[in-house]
Amino acid sequence: MQELMKSNDVDYIIIDSEKLLNETEEGLSRVIGIVDNLRSFSRVDEEAEKGEVDIHKCIDSTLKIIESKIKYNCNIVKDYGESITVKGEAGKLNQVFMNLLVNASQAIDDQGEIRIKTEVRDNKAIIKISDTGKGIEDKHLETIFDPFFTTKKVGEGTGLGLSIVYGVIEEHCGKISVSSQVGVGTTFKIVLPSFVS
Template sequence: MAEDDLRKSHDELEAINRQLEEAHNQLLQSEKMASIGQLAAGVAHEINNPIGYVYSNLGTLEKYVQDVFSMIDSYEQAEGMIADQEMRNQLQEARKKLDIAFLKEDLRALMSESKDGITRVKNIVQNLKDFSHVDTTDEWHFADLRMGLDSTLNIVNNEIKYKADVVREYGDIPDVECLPSQLNQVFMNLLVNAAHAIEERGTITVRTGQQGDEVWVEVADTGKGIAPENLKRIFDPFFTTKPVGKGTGLGLSLSFGIMRKHNGRIEVQSEAGKGTAFTLWLPVKHQVQE
């Protein structure tokens, strides 16, 4: 009897210990995510300012260059009126040497390429800001999850573009009361996992939809799938099938915790060799738990 009691309290203690460990890990991970977010937001802020004036200066520069060229055009037209033959030859020589025609063409291309480049940097900075939600404190508010998906996709694009084509099939969804930056973390985990699961080249499909009072987000991949015996372990902290350095095994356990905080849930369907689909379910309105 005493032994039974002892065993029972031992098991209970073990269970509590596991819960504590899980809570501790999630805390560690969210701490890490928060500091990465802050770092990203700081960098974004620092870059924003110089990018702003480079962009604005480029606009002015383009106009000035056009003015200078139209002045050159006027000079060209007047060239015929120069009586001095030697002077005319000199001008012709200079034009040939400097290849003014090419310069004019190329300047236009250079300007537009530079503007494209700066616009891209501006977008990345904006995405970083959206992603880390520096403009808002981490508070519950209504947000369009498709925007979170888009900014997260832009951020992880580098990690997935060589592996997968991303297809967006967004259905109409209402705004959801949530902690947007934390949901972005979940999206990021699912997207990066999907890319990791694809060995050669594949497709990642991101879908959204509504059913009753719930909104769902699905991230589906055509990757290698999850072995049935692993399916119930993937949400465990530190469970990973990836080599050291590539996986921490924390992504899904963290995502699980975030979904729970939202009174939502996370479902997975997988077929070995075919692919995997994770579906997030979220209530539109956040219910405060007693």
């Protein structure tokens, strides 16, 4: 029996099997996390289209979904104020944050920072997303939310992302504005009606 166990390297198989099972369990946990984040992102399991939306949960969920796109060149800094809840559609607000965060990461050539700051003032939720990217020229700031407007190369962008963002924010009775300085970075500011949770 001992010779048979040695010839088949049973000790190694037992040790390796334990390691493989641990890695499999870890992999399954990751898959569960990804599915939960996707469900949270799209809100596919919600019956009502509009409801109470936790802004911080929306942003965190979006960051997890796009992590592989932004982790190599961006350091994310979250400066969250008190908990913010708004009435709206979580899926659409997630789309807003995804477009703004991906755009911010694409504006950074090598290494940079994306700062997300939230606060409540006069029953308004204020969300600022700033990057240390290349910035936007003044001549483009007035048309940046127009459909099909893009400063990207042909084939790299549709020019619809910020137009969709603008429409969603308007649907939620909010406002979005942008300030930028070439070579320094860009800040998008969203203001939404809110109630503090």
